Amino acid sequence: MRLVPMLRRLFTASLCCLMLLSSSVFAAPKIPENQQLLASQSTMLVDLDTGKTLYSEAPDLVTPIASVSKLMTALVVLDAGLPLNERIRVDVSQSPIMQNVISRIRIGSTLTRKEALALSLMASENRAATTLAHHYPGGFTAFVAAMNAKAKALGMNNSHFEEPTGLSSHNVSTAADLIKLVLAVRKYPLIGKLSSAKNRSVTFHRPRYSLAFYNTNPLVNRKSWHIELTKTGYTDDAGHCLVMLTKMGHRHVAFVALDSYGKYTHIADATRLKKWITTGKSSPVPDEALAYKLKKRAEHEQLSAQQENLLAVP
Missing domain, CATH: 3.40.710.10 (DD-peptidase/beta-lactamase superfamily)
Structure with a gap:
């Protein structure tokens, strides 16, 4: 089943807004105007040499x-x-x-x-x-x-x-x-x-x-990757998670991806970001992965609303 095109456009627009909040995304090498979608619920990519955030989405989501x-x-x-x-x-x-x-x-x-x-x-x-x-x-x-x-x-x-x-x-x-x-x-x-x-x-x-x-x-088995540190994780509640110190293009970076759909989606997200940072070319995300992301995002928002309501009770 294909994801409704409107939902995909909504994700793209939202991600573009997030990217524009961080001017460091556009530091050399040049990052293209077309933005890279990821499947993980929460992600962050930081340049270790400059300390600048190259990419982030829901970086403060507790999960x-x-x-x-x-x-x-x-x-x-x-x-x-x-x-x-x-x-x-x-x-x-x-x-x-x-x-x-x-x-x-x-x-x-x-x-x-x-x-x-x-x-x-x-x-x-x-x-x-x-x-x-x-x-x-x-x-x-x-x-x-x-x-x-x-x-x-x-x-x-x-x-x-x-x-x-x-x-x-x-x-x-x-x-x-x-x-x-x-x-x-x-x-x-x-x-x-x-x-x-x-x-x-x-x-x-x-x-x-x-x-x-x-x-x-x-x-770690791929010659195209230079990985200095890595840790994966998976439970039903956490989804698939990945943390790495690695290189993307000429940058030494720290990468975090949390709550990814599918057995290899967190790995695919790392690969998408590396390609985007290195070549400026974005890669598609499977519709089913984005549908899972929408579902989980709605669940997080519902839970947050419930918690706020409980705190508001005198």
């Missing part, structure tokens, strides 16, 4: 962020200065949301803290991320408190974390806040290195077994 949460998990682990070569036991006992989550990693086996970090970032392994929290000074509860304290310190005022994996729909943030997180993570080269690896094999002990893991972002 679940799924496994993008694991970037904060990694930051808290490294801030604690815990030994990365220490072998830690796989443990999820303090996390209620993890009790029925299936994983290839066996409860009670051991791996190094660095390996747990790598699997959390590259393969989005939930047991690995939760294990990191369990082996934090003070345990799981202290770890979550540290996540929220770090968010506050970074000025992520519209963000909140309830656990380290992102499985909880109460792990929320905005594209603008996640740009702040990415800029902080950029100071930790190990996070970028581990998150952008194509694959990794890990040998566990007690019992001894080996498993191969692969990056959840297929762009």
Whole structure:
């Protein structure tokens, strides 16, 4: 079913207004008059060298962020200065949301803290991320408190974390806040290195077994992309999410896309923006993806109206 043409024109007009609000969009290299639509609900693209916003749509929309949460998990682990070569036991006992989550990693086996970090970032392994929290000074509860304290310190005022994996729909943030997180993570080269690896094999002990893991972002396998850091995420509530430090044209950029429709739409949005920034040519967005975006936008607006009405009750 094709999207009603009027709705497509409405999206184009709205996006043009958003683009005109940021004069930096038209900085060199020249950005064309025709604007690039994206399928994600909330997006932000920032030039790391100038600090200018090259593209944004609904950057302050508060939404679940799924496994993008694991970037904060990694930051808290490294801030604690815990030994990365220490072998830690796989443990999820303090996390209620993890009790029925299936994983290839066996409860009670051991791996190094660095390996747990790598699997959390590259393969989005939930047991690995939760294990990191369990082996934090003070345990799981202290770890979550540290996540929220770090968010506050970074000025992520519209963000909140309830656990380290992102499985909880109460792990929320905005594209603008996640740009702040990415800029902080950029100071930790190990996070970028581990998150952008194509694959990794890990040998566990007690019992001894080996498993191969692969990056959840297929762009790391493409020669046309230079990715310094990446994190994907998905839950039913969050949709598909993507955060990257990468290059688009001659620009070093930070990119955030939240709540995308379809398994590869967040990847496609990154590709559309890269083409637009590099060549000035826009690419179409599938009608079904825009229809999903319209539906979700209406749901967000309805929820916001309900919240305002509740606040208005004396």
